Amino acid sequence: xxxxxxxxxxxxxxxxxxxxxxxxxxxxxxxxxxxxxxxxxxxxxxxxxxxxxxxxxxxxxxxxxxxxxxxxxxxxxxxxxxxxxxxxxxxxxxxxxxxxxxxxxxxxxxxxxxxxxxxxxxxxxxxxxxxxxxxxxxxxxxxxxxxxxxxxxxxxxxxxxxxxxxxxxxxxxxxxxxxxxxxxxxxxxxxxxxxxxxxxxxxxxxxxxxxxxxxxxxxxxxxxxxxxxxxxxxxxxxxxxxxxxxxxxxxxxxxxxxxxxxxxxxxxxxxxxxxxxxxxxxxxxxxxxxxxxxxxxxxxxxxxxxxxxxxxxxxxxxxxxxxxxxxxxxxxxxxxxxxx
Ligand code: UD1
Numbered sequence: 001x002x003x004x005x006x007x008x009x010x011x012x013x014x015x016x017x018x019x020x021x022x023x024x025x026x027x028x029x030x031x032x033x034x035x036x037x038x039x040x041x042x043x044x045x046x047x048x049x050x051x052x053x054x055x056x057x058x059x060x061x062x063x064x065x066x067x068x069x070x071x072x073x074x075x076x077x078x079x080x081x082x083x084x085x086x087x088x089x090x091x092x093x094x095x096x097x098x099x100x101x102x103x104x105x106x107x108x109x110x111x112x113x114x115x116x117x118x119x120x121x122x123x124x125x126x127x128x129x130x131x132x133x134x135x136x137x138x139x140x141x142x143x144x145x146x147x148x149x150x151x152x153x154x155x156x157x158x159x160x161x162x163x164x165x166x167x168x169x170x171x172x173x174x175x176x177x178x179x180x181x182x183x184x185x186x187x188x189x190x191x192x193x194x195x196x197x198x199x200x201x202x203x204x205x206x207x208x209x210x211x212x213x214x215x216x217x218x219x220x221x222x223x224x225x226x227x228x229x230x231x232x233x234x235x236x237x238x239x240x241x242x243x244x245x246x247x248x249x250x251x252x253x254x255x256x257x258x259x260x261x262x263x264x265x266x267x268x269x270x271x272x273x274x275x276x277x278x279x280x281x282x283x284x285x286x287x288x289x290x291x292x293x294x295x296x297x298x299x300x301x302x303x304x305x306x307x308x309x310x311x312x313x314x315x316x317x318x319x320x321x322x323x324x325x326x327x328x329x330x331x332x333x334x335x336x337x338x339x340x
Pocket of ligand 1: 085086124125146150179198199200203215219229230272297299
């Protein structure tokens with residue numbers, strides 16, 4: 001059995017599907033603070049089965065303890081549960097430090113008392129800050145994080161590293177995601193931002209659906225070929241599949257060291273203008289957009305060197321950007337029409 005914390009969230013739900021389709025039994029913990037229990041129905045529509053689900057906050061040590069006593073056949077933990085909104089983390093740093101770090105500490109406290117030995121951590125390319133070299137490899141030096149959210153990811157990786165260095169018999173993999181986008185091709189699960197989305201793709205699909213009058217492009221005077229920021233957008237299903245590879249790498253002890261880190265991206269940088277054009281081409285929907293000022297805290301450009309993950313994890317992004325944006329659009333329409 002695999003524990004997926006944050007399993008009703010965006011990447012967690014897609015990973016639960018991939019795990020179940022690969023034959024793993026899944027139990028999800030989520031406090032539903034940024035997701036909806038209906039996601040479990042979406043997972044069932046795809047896999048034919050509802051995963052086990054427990055609703056509680058991982059910051060409550062007693063509840064985590066009770067959970068581990070009840071579920072004693074867990075072999076590995078994939079830890080997604082965390083707060084992830086960059087602007088909110090700048091406004092409410094304590095909330096982010098407390099939520100993201102205490103939940104991790106609680107999980108490890110009880111994991112070390114249990115027979116669970118394998119841990120996969122949901123990290124982010126944000127740990128690199130404003131990197132000096134592109135593309136970034138796992139060895140690219142980390143700069144100061146651009147936000148408290150980013151700092152929680154840096155600190156979390158350090159906590160895991162220190163636990164393992166102290167000789168505790170656990171193995172961990174940290175997966176540094178670049179920009180996860182898209183949805184399951186079935187259209188039954190996808191990204192469900194609460195309130196106005198701050199990320200580009202949900203804003204694009206909501207604008208295409210008519211929820212917003214236009215998309216704001218945050219700056220076209222960057223030092224990039226078309227002046228807009230560049231990111232490495234990775235399909236969420238491709239990304240989820242990397243978690244199965246990480247579990248497989250942990251389980252039979254194939255690791256080179258007890259804590260390994262992998263970049264998960266496509267290896268290709270795409271600008272905001274390119275995203276708009278590819279979305280229009282893939283969906284035949286015209287997008288209204290307007291260039292506005294830069295958004296505070298935005299990195300000019302970042303994309304991954306994924307050769308280490310390709311070689312060592314045996315994983316590679318496969319879905320085209322057109323297909324990914326088509327899935328995101330399919331999900332947006334399904335979700336909006338369902339909730340009418
Ligand atoms: C941010 C974080 C990342 C985090 C992710 C979580 C930074 C540097 N990165 O990603 O660590 O994991 O959120 O969700 O803070 N854009 C527009 N108009 C919009 C929205 C976005 O032009 O309405 C542009 C942004 O300026 C950026 C690109 O689209 O250049 C991608 O933005 P977004 O999807 O928010 O992702 P990041 O900022 O890269």
